[in-house]
Amino acid sequence: MREGRHGIEISIAVAEAVAQCDVDCIAAYPITPQTHIVEHLSELVADGELDAEFIPVESEHSAMSVCCGTSAAGARSFTSTASQGLALMSEIVFVAASLRLPIVMCLVNRSLSSPLSIWNDHSDTMMIRDCGCVQVFIENGQEAYDHMFWAFRVGEDKNVSLPVIVNMDGFILSHVIEPIEYVGKEVAENFLPVFEPVNRLHPDKPLTMGAFAMPELFMETKKAQDAALWESKPTIMKGWEEWKELTGREYRPVETYKSEGKKTLFITMGSIGETASVAVDRMQDEGEDVGLVKIRLWRPFPVEEFKEAIKDADTLVIIDRALSYGYGGPLASEIRSLLYSMSKRPKVVDFIVGLAGRDVQPEAFKDMLDKAAGKIKGHKQDEYELYGVRE
Numbered sequence: 001m002r003e004g005r006h007g008i009e010i011s012i013a014v015a016e017a018v019a020q021c022d023v024d025c026i027a028a029y030p031i032t033p034q035t036h037i038v039e040h041l042s043e044l045v046a047d048g049e050l051d052a053e054f055i056p057v058e059s060e061h062s063a064m065s066v067c068c069g070t071s072a073a074g075a076r077s078f079t080s081t082a083s084q085g086l087a088l089m090s091e092i093v094f095v096a097a098s099l100r101l102p103i104v105m106c107l108v109n110r111s112l113s114s115p116l117s118i119w120n121d122h123s124d125t126m127m128i129r130d131c132g133c134v135q136v137f138i139e140n141g142q143e144a145y146d147h148m149f150w151a152f153r154v155g156e157d158k159n160v161s162l163p164v165i166v167n168m169d170g171f172i173l174s175h176v177i178e179p180i181e182y183v184g185k186e187v188a189e190n191f192l193p194v195f196e197p198v199n200r201l202h203p204d205k206p207l208t209m210g211a212f213a214m215p216e217l218f219m220e221t222k223k224a225q226d227a228a229l230w231e232s233k234p235t236i237m238k239g240w241e242e243w244k245e246l247t248g249r250e251y252r253p254v255e256t257y258k259s260e261g262k263k264t265l266f267i268t269m270g271s272i273g274e275t276a277s278v279a280v281d282r283m284q285d286e287g288e289d290v291g292l293v294k295i296r297l298w299r300p301f302p303v304e305e306f307k308e309a310i311k312d313a314d315t316l317v318i319i320d321r322a323l324s325y326g327y328g329g330p331l332a333s334e335i336r337s338l339l340y341s342m343s344k345r346p347k348v349v350d351f352i353v354g355l356a357g358r359d360v361q362p363e364a365f366k367d368m369l370d371k372a373a374g375k376i377k378g379h380k381q382d383e384y385e386l387y388g389v390r391e
Helices: 010-021 035-046 060-072 083-099 122-125 139-157 185-191 214-230 233-247 274-283 304-308 330-339 363-377
Strands: 004-009 023-030 051-055 077-081 105-109 134-137 165-167 177-182 255-258 262-268 290-295 297-299 316-318 349-354
Touching: 004 010, 010 083, 010 139, 010 177, 023 035, 035 077, 035 255, 060 077, 060 083, 077 083, 077 177, 083 105, 083 122, 083 214, 105 122, 105 139, 105 185, 105 214, 122 214, 134 139, 139 165, 139 177, 139 185, 139 233, 233 290, 255 274, 255 304, 255 330, 262 274, 262 363, 274 363, 290 304, 304 330, 316 363, 330 349
Parallel strands: 023 051, 023 077, 077 105, 105 165, 134 165, 262 290, 262 316, 316 349
Antiparallel strands: 004 177, 134 297, 255 290
């Protein structure tokens, strides 16, 4: 793992970042499209380049179960999964968050069956939206590499102690080669301190984790868990600030692109934000009053930052990558709820795009912009549309 710029597959860069974090345990089960991450980690361990335990388990449920055990014992723990693997793992994801175990997971987003698809959308991560983990979306390979360090830094902070999920679009990012700037050993060590768990399972000091709770106690534990997630925000921001100081690379919970004063804004999450940026450039050259807002921090949701980013807008065109059956797009539904508290509420038009990796080209955004104007004129903005469906 050499310092400097490398043209490399993003999955390999993620694995090497995890290794640079001096991880103690990797528990994993192979599933497309995340397999290259854990394959490369297994090679690093086998070749003696990484002093860690690599545990090949019999299922994704077991992968997260192992990480819960190792993290509870004080080991820096990592796993990765996607789609049906996450569906099987989901029972233990909720447990990990409730136990306040700072496990890091790279979730390589892929559509859920059925029909079977190995391609990308956000249906898997929306399935565990309410699991209680810190969750972010990244847009390219450099962000994927950087956020492995950031995820351990934030999750393991004593003021947080929560799992962190880094969402990365499958194939669109995971299998693509990009130039990525690696940090050196000194930067990694300065940024990421030695893991010191808040509570540790140890025979010399017995304690209980995940005990049974009667109704008289359950709601109080959930209130404490919710408070912990909201209160992670200062540490999240501090992590990004410290990373900027060390590398010069800046990240924010809500990113804006040529959006100041624009009356119509596209809202995206994940890699499609880069396609939207190209589309916005073209549309602004043609005189369109349009900009872009990209949500990076998904949980805890960056309420105030998002409100500030859209304060001048009259229309929000939401680009959802998942379908909440019988209702619409999950991102759009959350934004509509958030807007209810605003005195000036922009209209929201929801497009569900790119399910199972269907291609979305820059010109599609101009078409969606025109469709949004038509929906608003016809008072049909509350109707979501699966964009590009053949009927």
